[in-house]
Amino acid sequence: MIAQLRSELLKQRSTETTLFLFLAMVGFVALAVTMHVIALSPARLSTNAHQLDVFQVGTRAAMIFAGLAGALAITAEIRFGTIRPTFLVEPRRSPVVAAKLAVGGLVGIVYSLLAEGLMAAAAAIAFSVRGIPNELTGGDYTRILAGGAAAGALWGILGVGVGALVRNQVATLVGILAWMFLVESVSEGFVPGAAKLMPGGAGLSLAGNEHKLSLAVAAALLIAYAAVASAAGWLATLRRDVA
Amino acid sequence: MPEQALPVHEVIESAPPGPVVRCSSLTKRYGEVVAVDRISFALEPGTVTGFLGPNGAGKTTTLRLLLGLAEPTSGEALVFGRRYRELEQPARHVGAVLESSDYHPSRSGRDHLRTLALAAELPVSRVEEVLELVELRKAAGRRVRTYSLGMRQQLGVAAALLGDPDLLVLDEPANGLDPAGVRWLRTFLRSLAAAGRTVLVSSHLLAEVAQTVDRVLVIDQGRLLAQGTLAELTSEGQTLEDVYLALTGDEAA
Numbered sequence: 001m002i003a004q005l006r007s008e009l010l011k012q013r014s015t016e017t018t019l020f021l022f023l024a025m026v027g028f029v030a031l032a033v034t035m036h037v038i039a040l041s042p043a044r045l046s047t048n049a050h051q052l053d054v055f056q057v058g059t060r061a062a063m064i065f066a067g068l069a070g071a072l073a074i075t076a077e078i079r080f081g082t083i084r085p086t087f088l089v090e091p092r093r094s095p096v097v098a099a100k101l102a103v104g105g106l107v108g109i110v111y112s113l114l115a116e117g118l119m120a121a122a123a124a125i126a127f128s129v130r131g132i133p134n135e136l137t138g139g140d141y142t143r144i145l146a147g148g149a150a151a152g153a154l155w156g157i158l159g160v161g162v163g164a165l166v167r168n169q170v171a172t173l174v175g176i177l178a179w180m181f182l183v184e185s186v187s188e189g190f191v192p193g194a195a196k197l198m199p200g201g202a203g204l205s206l207a208g209n210e211h212k213l214s215l216a217v218a219a220a221l222l223i224a225y226a227a228v229a230s231a232a233g234w235l236a237t238l239r240r241d242v243a
Numbered sequence: 244m245p246e247q248a249l250p251v252h253e254v255i256e257s258a259p260p261g262p263v264v265r266c267s268s269l270t271k272r273y274g275e276v277v278a279v280d281r282i283s284f285a286l287e288p289g290t291v292t293g294f295l296g297p298n299g300a301g302k303t304t305t306l307r308l309l310l311g312l313a314e315p316t317s318g319e320a321l322v323f324g325r326r327y328r329e330l331e332q333p334a335r336h337v338g339a340v341l342e343s344s345d346y347h348p349s350r351s352g353r354d355h356l357r358t359l360a361l362a363a364e365l366p367v368s369r370v371e372e373v374l375e376l377v378e379l380r381k382a383a384g385r386r387v388r389t390y391s392l393g394m395r396q397q398l399g400v401a402a403a404l405l406g407d408p409d410l411l412v413l414d415e416p417a418n419g420l421d422p423a424g425v426r427w428l429r430t431f432l433r434s435l436a437a438a439g440r441t442v443l444v445s446s447h448l449l450a451e452v453a454q455t456v457d458r459v460l461v462i463d464q465g466r467l468l469a470q471g472t473l474a475e476l477t478s479e480g481q482t483l484e485d486v487y488l489a490l491t492g493d494e495a496a
Contacts, residue, residue: 007362014354081345091311241313
């Protein structure tokens with residue numbers, strides 16, 4: 001297991017994928033911050049609740065990119081065929097899946113801290129430039145960073161599980177993006193009662209951007225999603241033949 | 244260069260005496276299609292065996308079953324007396340290359356080998372040794388996407404050799420090699436067999452196979468059509484190509 005973990009960490013470091021994903025996330029946060037913090041009227045940025053809501057850009061970016069990174073950890077191996085040498089070296093497969101889930105969680109934490117930190121810095125600058133008082137407390141920031149890191153970790157694990165189940169790289173990545181930008185976004189508008197229970201919605205409550213769910217319920221829900229996805233991906237990986 | 248001494252390899256304490264590979268009535272069905280149909284053969288230590296058959300004959304499927312990448316529908320394939328998945332540290336016993344393209348294109352050859360060495364708990368110094376062995380050291384820092392097909396084949400062989408295995412399984416290793424590379428591979432495989440190692444190599448290059456192998460397995464439509472020593476199969480003065488085409492009924496090709 002330790003051996004597989006070291007191998008997985010080197011896999012993460014030794015291609016450009018990690019850098020590209022990171023740059024894409026920076027771009028995403030920068031664009032979204034511009035749209036929200038600069039375009040919104042001061043009246044819609046004045047209260048603590050408004051500002052927490054704007055900060056969900058960071059949490060969303062963290063979840064999306066953690067999910068994509070997790071999915072890539074397994075689907076890139078299937079796409080490029082490195083899954084064959086990987087399983088020749090560790091034919092029991094379970095240690096490989098476990099290491100990928102662990103690395104997915106770890107990468108999720110890193111992406112979250114970067115995204116939330118970037119968001120906080122960008123918002124602080126924008127608020128100051130526009131003369132809007134920053135209403136967020138130290139407790140809010142702690143919740144955003146810690147809750148956001150937990151949400152990112154769980155989304156990274158979720159991404160590995162879904163990727164192991166679906167296997168096709170394009171289908172997995174498009175599926176994750178469509179889920180966040182179509183299914184959850186549309187649900188927020190039309191069935192908010194369901195949207196808050198979805199993986200993205202639960203993550204927003206976990207990071208304190210929304211308070212539609214209690215911390216405990218949000219954490220339990222997101223853990224359950226990650227557990228179901230990783231169990232399904234794990235079983236599928238053990239049972240299926242490798243092409 | 245092929246004369247280079249191989250590092251001392253570990254003795255397999257748990258391996259019972261007997262064949263290195265034993266397939267018994269090995270069968271794989273995909274729905275109605277029988278990809279591998281009751282194949283039985285054994286490989287003895289110190290031999291190079293050529294695995295021949297037309298495209299789609301079931302060669303690669305047989306190798307995948309042998310290497311634990313796919314589960315047989317019935318029958319079994321044993322390596323050193325065990326199923327591949329039950330081997331302790333399989334990279335130290337078996338080295339295999341199934342596809343010449345199993346690389347992340349933006350990872351360097353050296354990092355590819357390092358990810359495998361770490362996973363197999365082999366010393367990272369082995370990476371430089373096998374790079375030297377396949378003469379790929381100069382290109383090792385480049386991304387694999389810049390490699391020629393021949394270099395990818397060499398990198399695959401390097402990966403298979405990381406654990407200094409007693410059994411080497413190679414699927415079409417000569418594809419894309421230049422004449423010097425083909426000769427290097429032939430000499431290298433013969434030197435492994437001379438050192439008591441076992442090699443199973445699939446190929447379409449029959450003239451090359453005839454120069455390299457001791458034994459031949461011929462498979463078509465999932466069935467094993469012939470097995471024996473090269474001398475046995477060509478005892479009536481035919482070439483390996485004559486025998487192969489007569490067996491597989493593929494004269495037109």
